[in-house]
Amino acid sequence: MIRSLGQSHLTDRTAGLPRRARYAIYSELLILAVLIALCAAYLIVVQHNPVRYTFDEARDRLDGRGWYGVEQNGSFTYRWSAGSAEARLPLRHKSGRTYVITLTAQSLHPEGPQPIRFLLNDRLLTEVTPDREARTYRFLLAPAGGDAGMRFGFSTRPFRPADDNRDLGLLVSRLVIQPTPALDWILAFGAPVGLMVLWGSIRRRAARWPALAVVAIHTLALMTAATLYRPTALPCTWFAFPTLTAAALSVFIAQATPARIGLAALTALVGYSGVIWPLAFTDDAFISFHYARNLVAGHGLVFNPGERVEGYTNFLWTMLAALTIRLGGDPVFWGYAAGIVIGLAITLVSYRIAVPLIGPGWGLAATLLAASSQSLLVYTARGAGMETGFFTLLILLGCGMYLSAYRTRRSQWYLFAGVIFALAALTRPEGVMVFGLTVGHRFFVALRNESKTGESLIMRAQSAVRSASPLIVAFLSLFAPYFAWRWQYYGDLLPNTFYAKTGGGAQQWLRGLDYAVDFALIFGGPLLLFAAAAPLAAFADRSSRNQWHDALMTPTGYLWLICTAYTAYIISIGGDHFPGERFFAPIIPLLAILIITGLSALTLSALARRAPRLAYATATVAVAIAAWLGLNRGEALEQRVIGNDESVWIWADLGLWLNRNTPPDASVAAAGIGAIAYYSQRETIDLHGLTDRHIARVAVEGMGSGPAGHEKRDPEYVLNVRKPTYIPRFWEDYFGGAAVLQQQYELITIRTDRGYDLQLWRRLPIAP
Numbered sequence: 204m205i206r207s208l209g210q211s212h213l214t215d216r217t218a219g220l221p222r223r224a225r226y227a228i229y230s231e232l233l234i235l236a237v238l239i240a241l242c243a244a245y246l247i248v249v250q251h252n253p254v255r256y257t258f259d260e261a262r263d264r265l266d267g268r269g270w271y272g273v274e275q276n277g278s279f280t281y282r283w284s285a286g287s288a289e290a291r292l293p294l295r296h297k298s299g300r301t302y303v304i305t306l307t308a309q310s311l312h313p314e315g316p317q318p319i320r321f322l323l324n325d326r327l328l329t330e331v332t333p334d335r336e337a338r339t340y341r342f343l344l345a346p347a348g349g350d351a352g353m354r355f356g357f358s359t360r361p362f363r364p365a366d367d368n369r370d371l372g373l374l375v376s377r378l379v380i381q382p383t384p385a386l387d388w389i390l391a392f393g394a395p396v397g398l399m400v401l402w403g404s405i406r407r408r409a410a411r412w413p414a415l416a417v418v419a420i421h422t423l424a425l426m427t428a429a430t431l432y433r434p435t436a437l438p439c440t441w442f443a444f445p446t447l448t449a450a451a452l453s454v455f456i457a458q459a460t461p462a463r464i465g466l467a468a469l470t471a472l473v474g475y476s477g478v479i480w481p482l483a484f485t486d487d488a489f490i491s492f493h494y495a496r497n498l499v500a501g502h503g504l505v506f507n508p509g510e511r512v513e514g515y516t517n518f519l520w521t522m523l524a525a526l527t528i529r530l531g532g533d534p535v536f537w538g539y540a541a542g543i544v545i546g547l548a549i550t551l552v553s554y555r556i557a558v559p560l561i562g563p564g565w566g567l568a569a570t571l572l573a574a575s576s577q578s579l580l581v582y583t584a585r586g587a588g589m590e591t592g593f594f595t596l597l598i599l600l601g602c603g604m605y606l607s608a609y610r611t612r613r614s615q616w617y618l619f620a621g622v623i624f625a626l627a628a629l630t631r632p633e634g635v636m637v638f639g640l641t642v643g644h645r646f647f648v649a650l651r652n653e654s655k656t657g658e659s660l661i662m663r664a665q666s667a668v669r670s671a672s673p674l675i676v677a678f679l680s681l682f683a684p685y686f687a688w689r690w691q692y693y694g695d696l697l698p699n700t701f702y703a704k705t706g707g708g709a710q711q712w713l714r715g716l717d718y719a720v721d722f723a724l725i726f727g728g729p730l731l732l733f734a735a736a737a738p739l740a741a742f743a744d745r746s747s748r749n750q751w752h753d754a755l756m757t758p759t760g761y762l763w764l765i766c767t768a769y770t771a772y773i774i775s776i777g778g779d780h781f782p783g784e785r786f787f788a789p790i791i792p793l794l795a796i797l798i799i800t801g802l803s804a805l806t807l808s809a810l811a812r813r814a815p816r817l818a819y820a821t822a823t824v825a826v827a828i829a830a831w832l833g834l835n836r837g838e839a840l841e842q843r844v845i846g847n848d849e850s851v852w853i854w855a856d857l858g859l860w861l862n863r864n865t866p867p868d869a870s871v872a873a874a875g876i877g878a879i880a881y882y883s884q885r886e887t888i889d890l891h892g893l894t895d896r897h898i899a900r901v902a903v904e905g906m907g908s909g910p911a912g913h914e915k916r917d918p919e920y921v922l923n924v925r926k927p928t929y930i931p932r933f934w935e936d937y938f939g940g941a942a943v944l945q946q947q948y949e950l951i952t953i954r955t956d957r958g959y960d961l962q963l964w965r966r967l968p969i970a971p
Contacts, residue, residue, distance in 0.1 A: 227519040242422045249389060253383070256292060257378060282374075285371070286372045287356065288358075291957065301382070303382075304379070308333075309333075314362075321340070324958070404451040417467045456562065466550075473583075474584065481841075486854065488877065506894040519686065521592075554567065579595070580832060595791070598793075605641055606761070621674040649670040703912065705776055712775060714777040718779075725832065730801075769789070856959055858883035870927045870929070898917050948970070
């Protein structure tokens with residue numbers, strides 16, 4: 204009956220249509236059904252064939268210890284182990300289901316097969332005595348709970364052949380760790396439903412073929428993401444649904460059909476970038492999380508209880524982390540998830556701001572440049588956990604609000620812009636600078652407009668101040684109380700990190716200049732010349748005595764003013780040490796708009812009008828190449844990102860060990876303080892002074908010539924005043940090496956939950 208009713212309803216809807224129109228509707232529904240069914244079937248198949256981790260895979264490689272290199276005897280490939288060996292899933296892997304471990308091994312001990320003890324995270328699973336033939340062992344194991352990874356190992360009595368100086372345990376020809384197939388029902392059936400909703404939302408505003416094109420793009424993107432996905436901090440569902448939501452919103456933001464399709468495709472690129480490239484977290488994110496945890500615990504907004512030092516520069520981001528912890532959430536998980544949402548929001552807002560300035564086609568090109576920048580993706584959709592992406596979004600929204608007010612002359616938009624800029628200033632101190640530039644631009648625009656009235660300069664200035672007052676009042680109503688509180692609470696006008704990272708003079712500026720050049724080479728390259736000349740685009744075909752003055756009063760001139768001043772600021776503070784030139788991320792969307800503005804002006808020039816197709820083709824190829832180079836930064840960047848991420852989780856592992864094996868009054872000195880402090884919940888002394896008022900103000904010779912943020916130091920103060928209980932050995936050079944430390948410390952070796960053997964200097968009881 205239901206089927207007949209459905210058929211009757213469809214028949215009623217199509218009865219009065221021509222045959223060709225009916226066939227078009229049936230074809231559309233058939234194609235949609237095929238796409239959705241294909242996606243659902245593929246997701247089910249992929250989840251029933253999970254990834255296999257081995258020692259030899261390029262991407263899905265096991266970590267381990269106690270293994271020798273690959274050897275070959277004819278077509279037979281094998282590895283020798285030492286007397287004890289283990290294999291562990293990569294640090295980026297998050298255990299979440301049961302695993303099947305397959306091991307093919309042989310004992311060739313000259314005294315006969317020796318007993319083998321199989322271990323899971325150093326706990327005995329079973330003990331067997333094999334025969335001399337190769338044998339395959341299979342284990343069904345559950346992952347370790349909490350923050351521990353899964354480590355599978357074994358031990359046996361080793362031997363040393365006469366012609367080999369190695370201690371040999373087992374001859375292993377196969378070792379595979381594979382998750383058991385487990386169907387994620389939410390993904391397998393929710394994602395196809397999401398595609399249907401996406402089609403429905405698009406179809407209300409677009410023709411059938413553009414709607415099907417968007418659904419086809421996201422079907423292919425979903426299938427590709429499911430293929431590339433590896434277990435991480437986020438389930439695949441958390442990539443899929445924000446991306447589909449952003450794709451649906453893109454139809455409402457973009458009006459032209461090609462722009463809708465292109466913008467929906469860019470949401471897929473950004474939303475799944477954490478699957479295409481590895482997710483990564485930064486240690487500095489944990490500094491904010493540690494401040495947030497101490498606030499929730501009642502210790503105040505401090506890094507170490509009892510020490511009021513402002514070692515963070517992201518108050519609003521820290522408050523959001525505190526709210527997450529207070530509600531029982533994990534800030535690491537939500538840091539990853541927020542990055543995806545923020546990256547998608549930046550993509551949509553970038554397009555929305557660009558279109559009124561340069562039109563839908565060029566606006567899509569600008570959005571492509573921004574969305575394809577790894578400098579932005581690394582700090583948004585690929586993780587990081589820092590405030591960089593959130594600050595970028597707020598700056599973008601603030602500029603968009605201001606430009607809307609500039610076009611419409613509605614004072615309420617200035618109020619909204621002031622509020623957004625205040626939130627940006629609460630997120631990063633640079634927000635104050637961007638706000639100041641915005642107020643200055645508004646003042647001089649109003650002053651120029653008032654000059655046409657013939658009034659005196661004083662009268663015109665008063666009128667200009669009144670026009671900027673909504674911006675100023677809205678900003679100060681939020682920022683002034685915060686600033687007064689932080690000055691009273693910490694006792695400093697500027698954050699402690701400012702003193703820890705600056706003070707290098709000319710050397711610092713030269714380092715900042717190198718930093719800016721490195722960014723310019725990978726973001727646009729020669730195309731940045733178009734950004735430099737973008738404000739003059741509107742005056743290209745006419746002469747003006749005050750051409751630059753008039754150009755700066757335009758919306759494009761406003762964006763140029765912000766980007767130029769922001770770049771000068773970055774150079775003056777010497778850049779920073781994070782990969783991808785992080786400090787430039789907040790102005791990447793604005794720079795992209797400026798680049799495309801300059802390019803669009805070139806295509807309209809007198810020379811381009813002689814061969815318009817060639818001009819547009821050249822511009823298209825240039826943008827495509829710039830986007831490709833922005834996405835493919837090379838192995839060096841990826842190794843830095845992955846290396847930083849691995850260091851963070853090793854430090855987190857060390858912090859967990861300290862939490863479980865040291866008294867509450869123990870302390871640790873470290874150069875990477877975030878994860879260690881957050882997971883250890885012990886007093887943590889920052890060797891470079893980010894959270895230490897004394898070290899931050901130490902005068903250092905040659906300041907500005909070393910790595911940004913890692914130059915201030917005072918080893919004598921740390922050893923003799925702070926007297927840390929533990930010092931990780933990988934930072935012993937800070938103090939002058941082992942010879943200095945062994946006078947007051949002893950060297951111990953610990954094993955962490957994830958199976959890492961780390962060495963620590965532990966303070967002697969008799970040390971002064």
